[in-house]
Amino acid sequence: MTEWQKFSDNNGGFSSPTSISPHTSNPFSKKNWHTALSEDMPTKRALIIVDVQNDFCAGGSLSVPEADDVVPVFNKLRDISWDAVFLTRDYHPQDHASFASNHGTDVPLFSIRKIKSGVDQVMWPNHCVQGTTGSEFHKDLIVHDTDVIVKKGMNTDIDSYSGFFDNAAQEKTELDTLLRERKITDLYIGGIALDVCVLFTVLDAVKLGYNVFFIEDASRGLGPEQNENARKQMLEQGVTIVNSTDIKE
Ligand SMILES: [Zn+2]
Numbered sequence: 001m002t003e004w005q006k007f008s009d010n011n012g013g014f015s016s017p018t019s020i021s022p023h024t025s026n027p028f029s030k031k032n033w034h035t036a037l038s039e040d041m042p043t044k045r046a047l048i049i050v051d052v053q054n055d056f057c058a059g060g061s062l063s064v065p066e067a068d069d070v071v072p073v074f075n076k077l078r079d080i081s082w083d084a085v086f087l088t089r090d091y092h093p094q095d096h097a098s099f100a101s102n103h104g105t106d107v108p109l110f111s112i113r114k115i116k117s118g119v120d121q122v123m124w125p126n127h128c129v130q131g132t133t134g135s136e137f138h139k140d141l142i143v144h145d146t147d148v149i150v151k152k153g154m155n156t157d158i159d160s161y162s163g164f165f166d167n168a169a170q171e172k173t174e175l176d177t178l179l180r181e182r183k184i185t186d187l188y189i190g191g192i193a194l195d196v197c198v199l200f201t202v203l204d205a206v207k208l209g210y211n212v213f214f215i216e217d218a219s220r221g222l223g224p225e226q227n228e229n230a231r232k233q234m235l236e237q238g239v240t241i242v243n244s245t246d247i248k249e
Helices: 003-010 067-077 175-181 194-207 224-236
Strands: 045-050 084-090 112-114 120-122 148-152 186-191 211-215 240-242
Touching: 045 067, 045 194, 067 186, 084 175, 084 194, 148 175, 186 194, 194 211, 194 224, 211 224, 224 240
Parallel strands: 045 084, 045 186, 084 148, 186 211, 211 240
Antiparallel strands: 112 120
16 A cells, blocks of 8 residues: 555545645736637647656655556657657755655644645655655656756745646746747646646646646546546546547647
8 A cells, every 4th residue: 555545545535636735826816827828829739747757656755556557658649749748847855845754753644734835735755856766757758858847846835736836826837938938739738646736737727728638548646536536627627538549640
């Protein structure tokens, strides 16, 4: 049993992202980040690979069940010609506020605690620490020199589940800017964990105005209940759920 599964069992499910760490306010009304994509823009597609890193895979400090199974799915997707491929990379400093170990010796893993930035934060085991093997991409994942890697979670005081924003929606990563520079209209998103970082990335992508496709077989989450809950939220937001084999040239 993985730590995540234990957490899930101990907490009666990890199904509600609102219990994880929602944006505490709506960034899209507060700041004018949302620039609608023009309707007559030609379709340009990007593949977004979320957090396929050693610490989330088998043997990692925060391993997700069957996470390694997404690797061949993404590798096969590289046969398609994409306008751009992006990989998000969780990349924390050692003293990151999301690590239980940084809050004293008696803080239970996976408990929720209010941190300095004012958001409720799940107390994770140390994971994806900058410069460690755990933070590296899965060794079998195909990564090309032309792929764009977007690091997140580098601010000590705030976590970042989404590839676009931190959990307080205070800071944007470079992902949206780089996509817009490339005039990308359609995002195909999958990875780990389906119900945490993939879900938040997908929902932010919708809010930012992209056409969003969630690649179900290229994603793994904490468990069936959590996955279903995430799936439901995506459908409610107009996300198209696809399998990798549905995606054509
Ligand atoms: Zn993290």
